Amino acid sequence: QKEVEQNSGPLSVPEGAIASLNCTYSDRGSQSFFWYRQYSGKSPELIMSIYSNGDKEDGRFTAQLNKASQYVSLLIRDSQPSDSATYLCAVRGASKIIFGSGTRLSIRP
Amino acid sequence: NAGVTQTPKFQVLKTGQSMTLQCAQDMNHNSMYWYRQDPGMGLRLIYYSASEGTTDKGEVPNGYNVSRLNKREFSLRLESAAPSQTSVYFCASSVTGTGGWDEQYFGPGTRLTVT
Numbered sequence: 001q002k003e004v005e006q007n008s009g010p011l012s013v014p015e016g017a018i019a020s021l022n023c024t025y026s027d028r029g030s031q032s033f034f035w036y037r038q039y040s041g042k043s044p045e046l047i048m049s050i051y052s053n054g055d056k057e058d059g060r061f062t063a064q065l066n067k068a069s070q071y072v073s074l075l076i077r078d079s080q081p082s083d084s085a086t087y088l089c090a091v092r093g094a095s096k097i098i099f100g101s102g103t104r105l106s107i108r109p
Numbered sequence: 110n111a112g113v114t115q116t117p118k119f120q121v122l123k124t125g126q127s128m129t130l131q132c133a134q135d136m137n138h139n140s141m142y143w144y145r146q147d148p149g150m151g152l153r154l155i156y157y158s159a160s161e162g163t164t165d166k167g168e169v170p171n172g173y174n175v176s177r178l179n180k181r182e183f184s185l186r187l188e189s190a191a192p193s194q195t196s197v198y199f200c201a202s203s204v205t206g207t208g209g210w211d212e213q214y215f216g217p218g219t220r221l222t223v224t
Contacts, residue, residue: 008149032211043199043215044152088151090213096167097213099144101151 003027004091006100013107019076021103023089032092033065033072039085048074079107111135113216115200121222122190130185130219132200140203141183142213143175145196158183190223
């Protein structure tokens with residue numbers, strides 16, 4: 001089992017809809033959770049971080065964390081074509097940070 | 110603020126050649142990292158430096174060496190390049206929060222091909 005797992009996609013979502021991206025992790029001691037967006041040929045860009053159970057909202061983005069079930073998700077409301085990218089989940093445990101392989105999101109007009 | 114900068118942007122090496130990838134940050138971050146990214150493999154940590162004067166191995170350190178020159182600069186050296194080192198290399202930096210590592214900010218990457 002990978003330490004951080006994401007569905008590779010592609011996830012195709014119509015413009016204006018909600019995109020839901022999921023990530024599961026294996027280390028129960030994990031403390032911090034991050035979502036990065038990566039456009040093709042570019043570097044990862046931090047879009048959300050979450051440290052405690054529940055929801056955290058920032059504009060059209062909402063991160064959700066459930067430590068008991070060991071998953072973290074990212075919701076993107078009112079999806080735009082510019083949201084088409086690969087989304088990387090990253091999880092920090094006691095001594096290291098692990099990135100998932102990413103989910104490719106495609107927003108169709 | 111330039112953030113995290115990397116040089117060069119592209120490089121082609123022949124097997125056995127050596128080179129150094131340079132990274133610098135102007136955000137006064139204490140931690141710096143080197144990752145490689147291969148298709149379908151995600152980001153894999155090569156080396157990191159939690160503070161000036163310290164370096165530690167990550168997940169895939171073989172074939173690489175690093176130097177934390179000062180708080181701003183962290184370089185990655187390939188002593189004898191191999192085709193398996195063909196990849197995209199990213200440098201990142203972060204403020205180290207209580208208990209460990211926090212939000213990382215990435216440079217633009219170096220695309221390295223070893224023939």
